[in-house]
Amino acid sequence: MMSLLVVAAIVVAVALGYKTKINIGLFAIAFAYLIGCFGMGLSPSEVISLWPLKIFFIIFSVCLFYSFATVNGTLEKLAEHLIYQCRTVPQLLPFAVFFTATVISAMGAGYYTVLAFMAPITLLLCERTGMSLITGGMAVNYGALSGANFVSSQSGIIFRGLMANAGIPENEAFINAAGIFVSTLIIPLLVISVLVFMTGHGKAMKASAYVATEPTPLNREQKMTLWLTLAMMTIVLAAPIASIALPDNATVGFINSKMDIGLIASLFSVIALLLKLGDERKAMASVPWATLIMICGVGMLISVAIKAGTIDILASWIGNSIPPILVPIVFGVVAAFMSLFSSTLGVVTPALFPMVPPIASALGIDPMILFIAIVVGAQATSISPFSSGGSLILGSCPTEQSRTSLFPQLLFRAAPLGFVAALIFNALLTFVY
Template sequence: MMSLIVIAAIVISIALGYKTKINIGLFAIAFSYLIGCFVMGLSPSDVIKMWPLKMFFIIFSVCLFYSFAIVNGTLEKLAEHLLYSCRKFPHLLPYAVFLTSALIAGLGAGYYTVLAFMAPLTLMLCERTRMSLILGAMAVNYGALGGANFVSSQSGIIFRSLMTNSGIAENTAFINSFAIFLSTFVIPLLVISGFVLFTGHKKLMQSSTYTISQPSALNKQQKTTLLLTIVMMALVLVAPIAQIVLPDHPTVAFINSKMDIGLIASVFAVIALLLKLGDERKAMATVPWATLVMICGVGMLIAIAIKVGTIDLLASWIGTSIPPVMVPVAFGVVAALMSLFASTLGVVTPALFPIVPPIAAALGIDPLVIFVCIVVGAQATSISPFSSGGSLLLGSCPTEQSRSEFFPKLLLRAAPLGFAVALIFNIVLTLVY
């Protein structure tokens, strides 16, 4: 009975958030308090302790540092240069949009930030170069998703934190997160290649006469910001990779035990302030507070679900009702359906990741496969106009008429295509791995 109450609270939170446009995390916090204190008999301090403090600190610190590259225009200027480099090969523009979005997101801008300034530019390029709207939307959306999934960027950090909170070891979570990044980076490239090679898209774009003007060079402040970002990414990546390569080396083990991406990002944020790479208030304002509240709020409600045994109950049901070989694929399908209306970072992964370790242990499946299938499935349908990615793309349309024409293309063509490709990938991964 208690598990049904918690599941109902999660569903109602998502429904209310979608209907009212109020942050889902706020509804989740309210339900955590009501269920925790008045149904389960917990104290208010016990409920407050369920706020995922470590995850909050890591996301805040990393986003604060990366926000300097947004505030001083480093990422925007870098995007302009990357797109300009493709001017002589117009049929390669979809790849340029994808790789630019992925690189900017991978450098720390995060999915939503990249879409905010790359989506309007991409839709303008579609209009002027005769590039397919569907292709342009998929290139920018899945590029931003794949880049943000990099192990030192926003989504990758969230995935790692969710895994470790679910009982996965740090090094294993790093490997799993890297597998997610590779999968979500390769799949869109295959889809884009299919568009370019087999739909006559190449010939259509080569007939375009649109030219991209040369952008100005990066200034000293932007060059310093880019260098600092690369150095921080290197520091974050070298230690865990060295630990995987040299697991028994005492010095490597000691250094890796002292590395924390949140604390490292905090130090680099101070360095950025001392070097005057951006205004502190603007950098603080750029931190994705709404996403933080949504992820941590839902995290509190998931913690309630774990405490009452809901996660174990769901794991037991899935383990006995679905053939073991189809479990990862089933997770991907559920994640895709959830992502049609809800955020991958804020709802889908916080709800599904905690179920993975007990199911994987019971069925003898590598958790990596299930984690990858969940994210691949969820992000495949994130381009739906009802989800966050699709709504941002719709919001980038210059006119109401273009928005109304774009809506069915996202819903009836882009989202089903993304789902079909993700389903095929998950089936192949499950059978081969």
């Protein structure tokens, strides 16, 4: 009975957030308090302790450091330079947009930030080069998603934190997150290749007379921010990779045990402030507070569900009712459906990731397959005009006419295409692996 109540609370929280446009995390906190204290007999202190403090600290610290690159214009300038390099081969522009968005997002800008300044640039390029709106929209959306999934970027860090909370060892969580990143890098390349080389878009772009103006060089602050960002990424990635490569080396093990991306990012934020690379107040304001509240609020409610035994019941039902070979595909479809109405980071992954270890253990499936299937499925429908990503792209259209034209293309072509690509990928991953 209590498990059904918690599931209903999660559904109601998402529905209320979707309907009222109020942060889903706030509804989740309220339900966690009401169900935890008055339905399950937990004390207020016990409910408050369910707040995922480690995930909150890591996301806050990393986003604060990366926000300097946004505030001082480093990422925007870098995007201009990367796209300019592709001016002589216009038919490859969708790939340039994709890789530019991927690099910028991987450097910490995050999905929404990249879309906010890359989508207008991309749609403007569509007008000038003959690139179709659907191809440009999917390229920038896919790039922002895959880059954010990088193990040291915003989404990748959240995935690793959620996996650790679900009981996955940190080294395994790192490998699983790398698997997610690689998978979400492969799918877009295949989809964009089909759109460019098999639909005639490439020829249309090659025939266009596109003239690109050379962007201005990076200034002192932007160059230093770029080097500082690359240095932090190197430090964050080097320790776990060395630990995986040399598992028996005591020195490597000791160094890796002292590495924490949240603390490292905090240290680099202090260095950035001392070097005057950006305004502290603007950097603090750039932290995605709404996303933080949503992830942690839903995390509290999911923790209440775990205490109520809801996750174990759902995991047991999936394990007993669905053939093992179809479980990753089913997870992908469920994640895609949930993502139509809610956030991948704030709702879908916090709700589904805790089910993975018990199901994987019971069915003998590699947990990484299920984690990949969930993220691939959830991000397949992010281009829908009803999702935050699709709506950002629509809002970036330069004219009302292009906006009217793009809406049905996103809904009836891009979203289904992304879903089918994800379904095929998850099926191949299941049967090949």
